[in-house]
Amino acid sequence: MKRKEFLKACSLFGLSLPFQKLIVAEEWIKESATPFKGKVLVIGAGAAGLAATYYLKQRGITADLLEASDTIGGRMKVDRNFTDFPLPLGAEWLESKPTVFDTLVNDEEEKIALQLVADEPDYKFINYSWLQFFEDYILPSIHSQITFQQQVKSIDYSEAKIKVNTQDRIWEADYLILAVPLKVLQANMIQFKPLLPSKKRRLIQEAKIWDGFKAFVKFSKGFYEKDFEFKLQDDQSGQKFIYDATKGQNSKDFIIGVLAMGKAAKAYQGLSEDGLLQKLLTDLDQKFDQQASQHYSAHLVQDWQKEPFIQSGYLSDHADWRKVKQLQASVDDRIFFAGGAFTDGEDWVSVHTAAFSAKQAVDAIVG
Numbered sequence: 001m002k003r004k005e006f007l008k009a010c011s012l013f014g015l016s017l018p019f020q021k022l023i024v025a026e027e028w029i030k031e032s033a034t035p036f037k038g039k040v041l042v043i044g045a046g047a048a049g050l051a052a053t054y055y056l057k058q059r060g061i062t063a064d065l066l067e068a069s070d071t072i073g074g075r076m077k078v079d080r081n082f083t084d085f086p087l088p089l090g091a092e093w094l095e096s097k098p099t100v101f102d103t104l105v106n107d108e109e110e111k112i113a114l115q116l117v118a119d120e121p122d123y124k125f126i127n128y129s130w131l132q133f134f135e136d137y138i139l140p141s142i143h144s145q146i147t148f149q150q151q152v153k154s155i156d157y158s159e160a161k162i163k164v165n166t167q168d169r170i171w172e173a174d175y176l177i178l179a180v181p182l183k184v185l186q187a188n189m190i191q192f193k194p195l196l197p198s199k200k201r202r203l204i205q206e207a208k209i210w211d212g213f214k215a216f217v218k219f220s221k222g223f224y225e226k227d228f229e230f231k232l233q234d235d236q237s238g239q240k241f242i243y244d245a246t247k248g249q250n251s252k253d254f255i256i257g258v259l260a261m262g263k264a265a266k267a268y269q270g271l272s273e274d275g276l277l278q279k280l281l282t283d284l285d286q287k288f289d290q291q292a293s294q295h296y297s298a299h300l301v302q303d304w305q306k307e308p309f310i311q312s313g314y315l316s317d318h319a320d321w322r323k324v325k326q327l328q329a330s331v332d333d334r335i336f337f338a339g340g341a342f343t344d345g346e347d348w349v350s351v352h353t354a355a356f357s358a359k360q361a362v363d364a365i366v367g
């Protein structure tokens with residue numbers, strides 16, 4: 001019996017709180033002495049799935065991690081060719097304090113000091129990225145546990161063992177940590193047997209997930225104020241920012257970043273790559289006195305809707321936190337959810353909270 005279940009049982013039998021605490025303490029000691037026996041399977045090697053596998057490993061549990069694509073990182077994707085620093089195509093800012101790295105790594109022997117530049121209210125990595133952080137600190141101990149090109153297509157939890165089907169294999173587990181994007185569930189890309197509970201299905205379908213893209217446009221000269229950032233839109237319908245993407249990087253390049261989500265991205269969707277570039281340049285020309293087209297030299301677009309196993313940007317920043325909290329709830333105490341949209345409802349759509357949600361799933365499973 002897990003700690004949570006034990007407490008529930010105590011209240012059912014009317015045992016007083018001090019008495020509960022006494023028994024829990026004893027039960028707790030007994031539990032720590034009993035090694036966890038179940039098999040855990042983690043699905044999705046983005047921030048949440050990697051973190052879940054890592055935290056399980058720290059608890060002595062070697063879980064298999066299945067990833068549909070042929071690489072790790074998901075929405076931490078980075079381009080290493082476009083310019084002279086790693087260009088973040090998804091997560092770019094540290095939306096927390098730098099001490100969060102030590103919390104994430106959760107190892108007293110590691111003291112992590114990364115080079116960051118303040119970008120109020122956040123931080124940016126200098127010549128580094130979220131992906132690199134995971135490659136340096138999380139991946140090494142779990143690398144051999146990842147199987148790539150394993151797209152989970154169905155999950156059968158109708159019997160004691162959970163059966164997980166990919167295109168070419170059946171995996172069995174006692175517990176699952178599902179760390180796939182919410183959109184993958186919304187689009188029914190994974191079939192469940194039995195169906196997920198109706199409340200869970202309703203919450204998944206009602207969640208407002210924004211599509212969107214990031215674009216980087218390189219110029220032959222800097223015709224704009226260094227380190228500028230304009231918030232063109234940030235409301236219920238979507239977000240749009242343009243900014244000096246080289247901030248803090250010591251780069252020799254001049255690059256403007258554009259992030260558009262939700263309604264703000266709609267005007268660009270459906271355009272050809274050339275059409276999208278022309279629209280971006282027209283927008284930037286208006287903002288910067290017709291200079292953008294004149295000094296254009298290259299561009300790079302990451303359309304998140306087109307990523308086959310992600311298919312979206314992120315859960316709306318304006319989602320109702322109570323519903324976000326409910327989204328995280330486990331099913332049958334065997335299927336646990338972790339990731340950008342499955343946080344505890346305090347914060348979401350960031351890398352560190354995706355990893356924290358994985359820690360919560362691991363704690364719930366292992367006790």
Ligand SMILES: Cc1cc2nc3c(=O)[nH]c(=O)nc-3n(C[C@H](O)[C@H](O)[C@H](O)COP(=O)(O)OP(=O)(O)OC[C@H]3O[C@@H](n4cnc5c(N)ncnc54)[C@H](O)[C@@H]3O)c2cc1C
Nearest residue numbers: 044046047048068074075091092093152309339340350351
């Ligand atoms: C444009 C953009 C900008 C962002 N900016 C920031 C930022 O500045 N700072 C910040 O902290 N966060 C930012 N975020 C949010 C952050 O990137 C995400 O919250 C976080 O990376 C999500 O991690 P995840 O593990 O939940 O999901 P993902 O990173 O999406 O990983 C999910 C993984 O599951 C795999 N998968 C999907 N389906 C299956 C299947 N059926 N079987 C097996 N594997 C599957 C996918 O291939 C993927 O690898 C941004 C996101 C975007 C899109």
